[in-house]
Amino acid sequence: MGVEICVEGLTKSFGHQIIWQDVSLTLPARQISVMLGPSGTGKSVFLKTLVGLLKPERGSILIDGRDITRLRESDLYEVRKLFGVLFQDGALFGSMNLYDNIAFPLREHTRKRESEIKQIVLEKMDMVGLVGAEEKLPGEISGGMRKRAGLARALVLDPEIILFDEPDSGLDPVRVAYLNQLIVDLNAQIDATFLIVTHDIASARLVPDNIGLLFRRELVMFGPREDLLASDEPVVRQFLNGRMQGPIGMAEEKDAAQVEQELAELDAGDHRGPAGGKGATGLGVTPRLLPSPGIERPLRWKLIAAREGASSREAVTGT
Numbered sequence: 281m282g283v284e285i286c287v288e289g290l291t292k293s294f295g296h297q298i299i300w301q302d303v304s305l306t307l308p309a310r311q312i313s314v315m316l317g318p319s320g321t322g323k324s325v326f327l328k329t330l331v332g333l334l335k336p337e338r339g340s341i342l343i344d345g346r347d348i349t350r351l352r353e354s355d356l357y358e359v360r361k362l363f364g365v366l367f368q369d370g371a372l373f374g375s376m377n378l379y380d381n382i383a384f385p386l387r388e389h390t391r392k393r394e395s396e397i398k399q400i401v402l403e404k405m406d407m408v409g410l411v412g413a414e415e416k417l418p419g420e421i422s423g424g425m426r427k428r429a430g431l432a433r434a435l436v437l438d439p440e441i442i443l444f445d446e447p448d449s450g451l452d453p454v455r456v457a458y459l460n461q462l463i464v465d466l467n468a469q470i471d472a473t474f475l476i477v478t479h480d481i482a483s484a485r486l487v488p489d490n491i492g493l494l495f496r497r498e499l500v501m502f503g504p505r506e507d508l509l510a511s512d513e514p515v516v517r518q519f520l521n522g523r524m525q526g527p528i529g530m531a532e533e534k535d536a537a538q539v540e541q542e543l544a545e546l547d548a549g550d551h552r553g554p555a556g557g558k559g560a561t562g563l564g565v566t567p568r569l570l571p572s573p574g575i576e577r578p579l580r581w582k583l584i585a586a587r588e589g590a591s592s593r594e595a596v597t598g599t
């Protein structure tokens with residue numbers, strides 16, 4: 281369970297407007313990856329292309345050995361069952377209580393008996409901390425609870441891949457922290473590959489194994505979290521530090537001379553060293569968020585925890 285997604289040379293346009301081109305990356309099986317990018321760079325379009333809702337002009341998306349860009353609609357229907365998607369607003373039916381919302385995919389796509397459905401729904405509601413809220417309507421609960429309900433619904437068909445479209449949008453920082461912990465806990469509990477699209481730099485620093493950055497119609501970088509956080513690439517540094525100085529402007533792009541000047545000023549004021557220096561991203565590499573105590577950690581998470589422990593000891597002892 282938990283499949284790799286291999287994207288190769290992907291290009292998407294609407295008419296003459298190229299959204300992004302020649303995007304290549306591999307989302308490793310069972311890992312958490314985050315896709316960042318300024319507004320309008322096509323992050324949501326990327327998610328929709330991965331589930332086959334939008335057709336790219338060029339390139340391939342290999343999932344489980346099949347190129348989904350070449351499948352017929354009837355075969356795509358089968359592939360989509362591999363995915364669970366958490367939409368921005370949870371995409372719940374307003375007139376149905378949470379129980380029925382979460383049961384919906386099971387009633388639509390399986391022939392399970394109601395007793396089985398009940399068991400699955402209550403199990404997923406428990407996983408996301410919603411036990412006792414079965415009778416509530418979406419309009420009666422907070423935005424954070426709606427996201428959790430949307431997540432429970434995304435889980436009921438036991439997906440191999442879970443896509444999160446801006447899970448933190450509209451939530452206060454405390455709810456975002458709880459949601460991040462839930463995402464990490466779920467990743468330790470279920471065997472699925474996670475891709476999160478977000479603007480939230482703090483979450484991107486804490487949660488994923490891998491980070492990608494879309495900018496100016498290109499995938500600027502995709503790789504291990506630590507590599508991106510320590511990167512000297514100006515766009516990556518600017519975005520991950522949430523600074524105005526750098527290539528990303530209000531209208532997305534800036535004049536090259538202005539960018540040069542801003543980066544020189546930043547380096548001059550950066551006590552940690554020049555742009556090429558280690559730690560030039562300013563805030564350094566944030567420790568990784570680990571699964572909650574009490575959640576049994578599979579081997580993958582045990583290795584991550586051991587690595588995190590070693591790097592924090594290094595930081596303390598300077599070795």
Ligand SMILES: Nc1ncnc2c1ncn2[C@@H]1O[C@H](COP(=O)(O)OP(=O)(O)OP(=O)(O)O)[C@@H](O)[C@H]1O
Nearest residue numbers: 294299317318319320321322323324325326446479
């Ligand atoms: N169905 C469509 N037809 C035409 N253009 C579209 C369509 N869907 C998206 N776009 C365009 O694609 C571009 C990227 O949109 P998208 O929503 O993917 O950006 P985003 O990076 O997710 O932005 P944000 O972070 O603000 O949510 C936008 O210019 C948008 O207008």
